[in-house]
Amino acid sequence: MALYTQGVQDIIPVEELETKVLKSVLENRPLKIKLGLDPSAPDVHLGHTVVLKKLRQFQDNGHIIQLLIGDFTGKIGDPTGKSVARKALTDEEVKHNAETYFKQFGKVMNMEKVELYYNSEWLSKLNFEDVIQLAGKITVARLMERDDFEERIALGKPISLHEFFYPLMQGYDSVVLECDIELGGTDQHFNILMGRHFQEKFGKEKQVAMLMPLLEGLDGVEKMSKSKKNYIGIDENPQEMYGKAMSIPDELMNKYFELVTDFTFDQIEAIKKEINSNELHPRDAKMLLGKTIVTMYHGTAAAEKAEQQFISVFQKGAVPDEITVVEWKGKLEIPVLELLVDINLLSSKSEARRMIENKGVKINGEKIEDTGLLVPITEGLVVQIGKRKFVKIKM
Known part of the structure; x- marks a missing residue:
C-alpha cells in the first residue's frame, strides 16, 4: 500500500x-x-x-x-x-x-x-x-x-x-x-x-x-504540455533532455524525484530529506535528476556523455561536440536578424530582435547587442541562441 x-x-x-x-x-x-x-x-x-x-x-x-x-x-x-x-x-x-x-x-x-x-x-x-x-x-x-x-x-x-x-x-x-x-x-x-x-x-x-497529480512543466506553473513548450519528451536526445532537467524550478525537485524517476520508495524519501535539509544543493539535485532521467530512456553511457557536455558547455562556456550544421548557400554578408531566421534558429525577425534585445544571441561566443549588425559569413561560424541551441555554418 x-x-x-x-x-x-x-x-x-x-x-x-x-x-x-x-x-x-x-x-x-x-x-x-x-x-x-x-x-x-x-x-x-x-x-x-x-x-x-x-x-x-x-x-x-x-x-x-x-x-x-x-x-x-x-x-x-x-x-x-x-x-x-x-x-x-x-x-x-x-x-x-x-x-x-x-x-x-x-x-x-x-x-x-x-x-x-x-x-x-x-x-x-x-x-x-x-x-x-x-x-x-x-x-x-x-x-x-x-x-x-x-x-x-x-x-x-x-x-x-x-x-x-x-x-x-x-x-x-x-x-x-x-x-x-x-x-x-x-x-x-x-x-x-x-x-x-x-x-x-x-x-x-x-x-x-x-x-x-498533474506534473508542472519547466515553467513551474502550467502542467507539462507540448503546446506550452514546457515539456521534456521521452524521445528527445540525451543532451536536450539533460539540459531541460537543469532548468526545472528548485521547488519542484521533490515532486519530480517522486513522480518521474525509477528510484525506490526508500531512496526517494532519502533524497527528499537531503533536499529539504539543504544537504543536497539544488544544482546537484538537478544534475542527479537529469542523469537519472537520461539513463532511464537512453542508458548509462548516454547519460554520462550528456552530463559531461552540460558541464563543458554550460559551466565552462564551451561549444558542444555534437552541433547542428547548416550548409550555407546565401550571401557572404547578411543582417543578423535575417541570419537567425534563415538558419531556423528563430521563426521571425521580430522574435530575433527580441532575443537580441534580451541578450540571448551569441556569434562565435560573442554576445550580440546590435539588432542591425551585418554578419560576415565564414566557414565554421557558430551561432547560439540561449543556452542550448547551436548552429554551425558550413560553406
Whole structure:
C-alpha cells in the first residue's frame, strides 16, 4: 500500500483499495488496472509517465494492466478542460497515434504483458435502444457537475448533445472490462468516477479511482504540455533532455524525484530529506535528476556523455561536440536578424530582435547587442541562441 499510494493525489475511496489489495493477496488473484487513452496527442513526455510509472508498479507485482485506446470516443473528443468542442479524429489518425503510444510506452512498461483494447469493439455494436438505456442510468444534473460544462454555459458557449455521451461511454468501458482500479490524472476525476457509477448501475463491483497529480512543466506553473513548450519528451536526445532537467524550478525537485524517476520508495524519501535539509544543493539535485532521467530512456553511457557536455558547455562556456550544421548557400554578408531566421534558429525577425534585445544571441561566443549588425559569413561560424541551441555554418 505504501508503494501504490506514493505520489497519488487522491484515491476514491482508499478503504476499497485496501480491501481489493488484501483480497488479491489472500485469493492469489491479480487486479485489473485500467488506463484509458485518448489517441489525439501521441508524443509522450514526462508528465504522461507519472501514470505509466504507477501502472508499472502494479505490473511488477503481477497485476493485469488494461490499456484502452479510445478509438471510438476519440472520434468525439474528450471535452475535459476544453472551452470548445474537440475536433473529431479519423480512423487513420487514431491508428497512427495509437501505434506511436505503444512504441513510447515500451520505455516505461513491459508491453508484452499488457492487455490492449479498443473501445470500438463494444461501443460500435450498441444500437440506439442500448444507448437510450445507457443514458437512462444517469441524470442531467450529474452530468452538469462537470466544471468545463458549467464554465461554457456561464460564458454562453455551445455544448453539443454528443459531448454529454463521452463520460457515459468512458464509464461503460469500465463495465465491459470489469476493472478493479482506474488510473488517470486529476483532470480525469469526473470521467473515472463515471466508471464507478455505471459499474454499480450494471450490478458489478465498483472500481477504485486513483488520481495522479498533474506534473508542472519547466515553467513551474502550467502542467507539462507540448503546446506550452514546457515539456521534456521521452524521445528527445540525451543532451536536450539533460539540459531541460537543469532548468526545472528548485521547488519542484521533490515532486519530480517522486513522480518521474525509477528510484525506490526508500531512496526517494532519502533524497527528499537531503533536499529539504539543504544537504543536497539544488544544482546537484538537478544534475542527479537529469542523469537519472537520461539513463532511464537512453542508458548509462548516454547519460554520462550528456552530463559531461552540460558541464563543458554550460559551466565552462564551451561549444558542444555534437552541433547542428547548416550548409550555407546565401550571401557572404547578411543582417543578423535575417541570419537567425534563415538558419531556423528563430521563426521571425521580430522574435530575433527580441532575443537580441534580451541578450540571448551569441556569434562565435560573442554576445550580440546590435539588432542591425551585418554578419560576415565564414566557414565554421557558430551561432547560439540561449543556452542550448547551436548552429554551425558550413560553406
